[in-house]
Amino acid sequence: MFTPLSGTQIRQKFLDFYAARGHQILPSASLVPEDPTVLLTIAGMLPFKPIFLGQRSPEFRRATTSQKCIRTNDIENVGRTARHHTFFEMLGNFSFGDYFKEQAIAWAWELATEVFGLPPERLVVSVFEEDDEAFALWRDKIGIPAYRIQRMGEKDNFWVSGPTGPCGPCSEIYYDFHPEKGDAHIDLEDDTRFIEFYNLVFMQYNRDAEGKLTPLQNQNIDTGLGLERMAQILQQVPNNYETDLIFPIIKAAAEIAGIDYAQADESTKVSLKVIGDHVRSVVHMITDGITASNIGRGYVLRRLIRRVVRHGRLIGIEGEFTTRVAEAAIALAEAAYPNVRLKENSIKAELQREEAQFLKTLDRGEKLLAEILEREKTQVSGPDAFKLYDTYGFPVELTQEIAEEKNLTVDLEGFEAEMEKQRDRSREAHETIDLTVQGSLDTLAEHVHATEFLGYVERSATAQVAVLLVDGKSAEAAEAGTEVQIILDKTPFYAESGGQVGDRGYLSGDAVLVRVHDVKKESDFFVHFGRIERGTLQVGGTVTAQIDQACRRRAQANHSATHLLQAALRKLVDDSISQAGSLVAFDRLRFDFNCPRPLTPEEVQQVEEQVNLWVAEAHTAQIEVVPIAEAKAKGAIAMFGEKYGDQVRVLDFPGVSMELCGGTHVSNTAEIGVFKIISETGVASGVRRIEAVAGPSVLDYLNVRDRVVRDLSDRFKAKPEELTDRVTSLQNELKNTQKQLETAKAELALAKSDQLLGQAESVGTFKLLVAQLEGVDPESLKTAAERLAQKLGEGAVVLASVPEPDKVSLVAAFSPGVVKSGLQAGKFIGAIAKLCGGGGGGRPNLAQAGGRDASKLPEALAEAREQLHRSLSNAN
Template structure:
């Protein structure tokens, strides 16, 4: 009797898969985070990624076989989400892995047994593919499994050779496809026909390592890496037309439809696409936030922000006007919490992040959409790169979102032009943050092949003898330089730390017989340390030997600040959120700055707790354990790596046992007690999702407190009060000032009204309307508005335009129009906005009342004259 696929839920499919391989001596492992351990990889995009070091032979596995259900996130073909039957951003990959244990024959046999015996897929509905040159796999399928040769397809490298990226482990693969329409016969089988076939199980025979040049060498062990798409198997077994209508996603789609007042089944295709996008993206978003990612404009944060904004926009496309993402997220959380309990544990963070991003985007979306509508109304052949960049830069529209909107109007976007605008912005940023003189860099590039890399001694030696390898003046190589000259020097060896990892370069001196060169900065260019300084005494000659001495006092202060940043990150993780990560830093002699991912401001209580915890660690005198080790070993120990940093095979680990462990090339104290004391100066937001703490440590705290103490003493003298009485005295003064300001504003209003009453007689009759255009001197904007409203009311059917100049570069304009004037097609907002442009400004408002401003007071008379002329023309009968 022919077999029939079992009707299983998504959870049942996942469990049956894991149980099958557990019974075959595979260790069931939990899903890794969507944030990979490897700092060079943005997101977990495949089930094998957590095992990459094992496949490469960098780390030994504790077990020869493993099986997982790995959550993955990809956005490389995001435009297909919702449009095809099985494209997703977030998906679960069921996998079984062998680390040098079994290989092709066993992997193929088990995949077939699982598919046909456990899930009940009829063999006659299955087709397989192999890599075109893989005769071994072909023979196993044909001779061992018994699949007819004509149902085994040989395919090229594009389809059947799997790589983990440009470099890394790779190998030929074999895929199993389900045939929805076997009645079409076995002739001319086209596996790319996704209306008939769906690939649901991919067996990768991981046996090579690919280098940057594309060369492939055999791995130490032959490994197995497989992936079965959970959503795809659910579609097959649940007999639904696409992955979105499985029990893994459809409840989310249904919730969105209910919020929009829609019935999914009876919706048109365009609406269904939007509902599917919401279903997919919300699932991706809850897991992304649960794994500690917050929305921002860089890296993973940008991907999250893009997904949330796509959800919001597709919600608007189906008629949802208000905030809704948290409600849909609740359904997604409920679907996932049994398998991934962290989504429920992080529920509040997920919903807070969604509400914040949705609210923020809704404010800009409407303005951005209006701009797009204005652009499209001009009927261009395509949206220009300049306009696309303006949408991105001003309104936060990702290029992809602009492309989506354009596509709805059968338009394209000038991507090349957009990239040109983006590159111009990058160029401006580079010019604003240039760290080394380009002429110096050019000279170094020319000399590089003739000199050795600088040997850095600064971790252990504050002083050393060194040879002058390169001597530059104004970027040009010279043989010698005299006193008073600014120079750039490269030594063969140096104790000076070069600016890197947020820590600024050392200060100090180069000295010799009757020679003194003050070094004010050190920067690293390639493998060379460039010392910037000025010759204070004597002559500096190329090739001579000097004594290089760092300023030890400045170094100690820098070390205290740098070690304090490590303690600060540890305290933030402990007190605020364990998913917090560094987003940038500055370590100077007198202060430190630490940027970190966090979607909200810290409370005053949190800031106090963080400061207290760090000072406790300082007082506990934790010894620093500094070691160089393989990067894999460092990660196994739990060392924190900064995303975006490039690390070599060996890394330097700074460990304050029980407190903090980070990969870092900077200089540090030997014991936390050397920091002395730590004080937070400020905590602020610098970008969406990015916070900044500025602080001081050690001697700098005393300097900071001395300045504060001086200010307090000055205020005490001025107010004749004790320090503890200052807040009350200042509050009383503020209240008095507010009361005085209110009285002054009231007097200004009365004066403006008095002036306006005198203008009534100057109103001019034009047809059935009164027109009054006047200059009210230096009247403030609020009083000007009040006067215009009152004059219009007294004049009845009228148009009133008033202007004033409170300073040469501050012009105020107000227009007040009656309903009769509006009926003639004149709107106050549009009218006064156009008039304000004459004064170098702009503005707008309601049809009956609007304000505008300008920057050129000398143009006010001209602007009012033009306003009067236009009103006569428009209202004249």
Template structure:
């Protein structure tokens, strides 16, 4: 019987791998962030991703060999997490890489040496695969390593040929498998049997380039890209049944089980799946937040939010009632901190993000699960797409959770119907915000055919002579445009900045002999700057030579506001959180707006500190250094780039030394002193995980202060108080209003009770119970609720349903049931009134004893109340 390998901890496996290749002249590099320096992918999904530019020949490497332990995250198989032995979202890939140095024979020899000598895997338990046409690799394994030919499996392109895409570098793979059951013998080996075999090491031989026709040609420099799964090797060496029960993940699972007061070993399979999901996802969440990602509804933020929500959901499934994610995260942080110190450094941010998201989602979950339970109670054959979309769109309940819960009840969700409802909403939204296409449906493309790209001169000159290369008026290409005509003009060169990077386009004029064209906006389409304006005097002709002059006052305002956004980002990173990054911006002539990732609102103290810091930098008169340089050099210098933004190989860097350095194509002041002053106007939330600061800078501050001064003077005159007394005067008025509102509410309550006493005699006996259904006219919802409770108490064992129309077209409904009704008769107020409200085009619910609902069709109230009375009598008899 083949011997079993020796046991090693996950940390020991990682270190032994890196030490092995370090001794073989590989540069040991730290793991890259989960946020890749690659706009084509959201997350780091493989160990080779940080080296992709080298493999693709886009960048030269400073070393010919490298080795890493790279943290990775994938969600493509998220539904398999916890259900199989080795599917994960977060995992670590141990890799050794050769950039034009060693190739197949050396890579194979070292992989075998590492496996058998370092990790002491019994050779008789190892089986390898090669690409079906890779005779060279087959021969190396057989003749150099000594593996019997029948233990070398040839496999097809789907399994053993790696490609970076449809074209580009590619090559065959060779994989090493561990055999958990060698006693089954060597006949009819099936490497797809994951109960017996586990593929733990993949060697990619990048030796070809594939062209657009699918032809393969040998690369001049052949590369090696390998990946050894840390969790998989830990399963092998620790001799546990799956990756989750290794020391890399099981301590997290154990913490979750203790919180749920469960014994993992004695739990059923469904409970174990939930515990595994929690163990896997919390690792992913901790590292995502540590790398600066905050929860939101888009991109990486949505992936983080989805993972947190799945953790919370599975926690509820195993009986955890209170908030728990921060406790489980403590264990995950402790496991990771020695290898990834940033998780401990970001401990507070991780805990805060988890607590906030869990608290928020628990409220969403409670609402959504109740509504979904009502849908399931109707025993549908399938959850309709419309219901799934309503749960998502109205109540924030994720489609994935609807699918999971439906699956638990043996049902599916109509995804096509869901997508149709989503599309319908998007189309309605677009129709509501439809704007006129000033480029006249492609006429610009026609008139610029054969025209050279516009040359932009605006960084250095405010005015220049230019030739009119294209002219569009009223959606048509024209030879000339008369006074009063709205036009779009393309010039051969221009000083006008075109709207880009959040900065709006310049304003100004085109002029000539007896000609003035006012330019109100400039946009860039492809390589052309399109000047939008109106002929104020004379005639503009195609081919005319004109003077293009920007409005310098507007440009100075835009420059001040744009530089201020750079200073604002620097101040946010310094004062609030270094991981803050830009999520959007607007640079106008009169204001600026800056959106950034942050999961909480900023305090008034922080806003004051930010404002003071920016004004200090302005007063210090920092000069601007503007340079064009290779993208790699800019990033090496520390220039800030927007995640997901696609940059050219050559980039423009705006550097205010010691303060801010960003990649930016906008216009800026030459010295921060030119800004003058900076003032924050507002700080708000615009989306989950995204905050917005609105501010003014330069001359716009005076406009802002003048407006505020005017408002203060007007309020002072109206209240007949001094400006400094205005806040106290407003407070007094608010207190008076609150007192009046309380008096009004008291009167409404008395009116409701008086009306309820009048209908008390309408109660009917149904067996041992009393039933009262009545319309109380225009009573407000709160007063209606009070009346229903009071009537139910007076009647004893009873069911009371009241309706009213408090405002035109709106229906209010309340149901109050005694304990004997909702316990003995299983007739719950929440479910009952929700069904009645549907007859009025609405819905609602609540507790078994007391519930409220609403509707949109007041004309249906009598019908709804009749139905309520009829159903109560039927169900109580």
């Protein structure tokens, strides 16, 4: 039998094996990918995407890595299956046009059987159903019996990066945990018997927008061996979580909770596994510079931290604990990833902030659940349960437990439907490696030159139509009314970048006019998105490209204002403030920045005044293109999320601000005119957002607010300065009116109920009253039932109402003698409500319930009367 190896040993043996065969060992790339189309690094091949696309020449023909990866598309399976994770390490060997199938297969087999010592008779391989070459290599070169080579379809064994781009058949190696079951019926989808641990992708085709496959110029190899899966096999444990890669983290969480993992029930083990997996993820994400927020990868981090806290609460951990569990994860990671220990303080600070904030959020979730249970008398809806889960991090299991105490149920089908919608959104957002941002452009790239950008100095230019796309497909011409994408040989239009939106404008020529509503940059091409207003546009045609200068001026003012805003924040609030995101639109600007606390109103005012002072001082912009090292030496600040080459563009307002920026700007701060902050809010833990307007947009902003003030003044017959007092007065009047209305409703219900006293019947020594009151809300119905019970003495009262169409409200009030006889109001009225499609409950002497089918109410009341009559008769 093979020798057990630690996770560290497996990783090193893999890398050493391929290094000895001419592969360059490369470090793991960051979990924040260079590729802006992908949220997180989700595969070992992702760092090599430009090479596979032919956009960059490889420095080495062969490479091997252990790549950190994050995937969240199957997050709900984490802890519930043996090998689903959010964080995992993918061991890979790559060939960039060097060796191909035969060598890849031979080395994979040698590694598995000789280095890791896996018995050949316990290995099964799969190949693409049409890949006769791979089948023959496994059978004839390696010597695997044909019955242990499974042909599988495109879904399982044809790797694709997205709708278009490089792709190819793949071959996978599986380990058999239960060979005693025999070879008669090998089912590789039986994951209790087989585990796929090594995937060999033969990247030999390119798929175009029509789905056509054409051979690539270079045949590449892209493989992935799951470190956690190999550890499970070699360490002979039942799942990936109990390997030395994860179990020490689980053990740390169990000790904090006072739990013996070996003796724990299955639900507790699931929670511990979730904590172990997710803590590993968040430690590496924070190390790579990700901070929690409500957008993008920051949202992924926040969601993972909240799931850790939530599952800690499920297993009985009170208070903050994540930093203590993180210590175990840091200790495990530091040998392979020393930077994790260096970032220990940042990791723990981020966890502590998020956990403390979320514990408060959980408290608010509990209050919301109490409100829902008070409102819904029969069932917590799926959307409500999902809101508790997704917004407040409230476990649906805990929602169920508390609801059952109130004799309510939870619409689990509706909850799952909402969960599935979220999974779909997650898959769409995170799990596709689209190797071609636009497949048609890749097809044309060899024949079209990069777009020449003239927009820093020119506002219009004569250009030639190089590429015309209709519905994403290349076209020679397009008629009026058609939405098109156009690439020109040169353009004055700025393409969306660095937070600044793309220019708007027109392309005009002989009898043709195209309105351009957006411009984006794809690789080296400026893609103009527009609609042909008249005439016919043809490839090769000459047009005049004219930007909308009013829009450009607005964007310039807002963009330059963001630079002044950052400088003012660093000067007046904290010199360590850095940008965390931005938007520069024609009508507004948004600036996100790292700051652990909200700004005070005084600080907001001071920042606004400082920016306007710099605007009035008329600082002239100085722009130059210099080597990046020189720019950094001068103190230029880099823009968030931007990738820079060897030469960078530096925008300098001397004495005020100096940043690397490829956007369009005013030539002098005086052109901004005026700057106005609209709001300062928090968007994530440690991240604040300022929204503002500059230049002509300020006048638009003030005009809108002036119209609102004028309208309110006319409505309330008050001067603008009197509006606040007038609104406060009306709010108080409304509150008093609402109280009066509630009192009137209660008095009406009591008056109606008094008329029912004559309908009470005697059942021995008890009084019995079952009746319906029209148009009475649930609270008033309860008050009426209590009052009638008091007036009747020993007896039972059941009242019903239909306050809204298809909504039934029921109340039962029992005297002490009735309760003593064995009847309980909560159980009784809950059973009656089921006849109306609902449920409910409460105390033995007083309980409420509800239903959805008002047509069944007469039947339900008749049943209530009959049951009470029988029970009270027997009690006498």
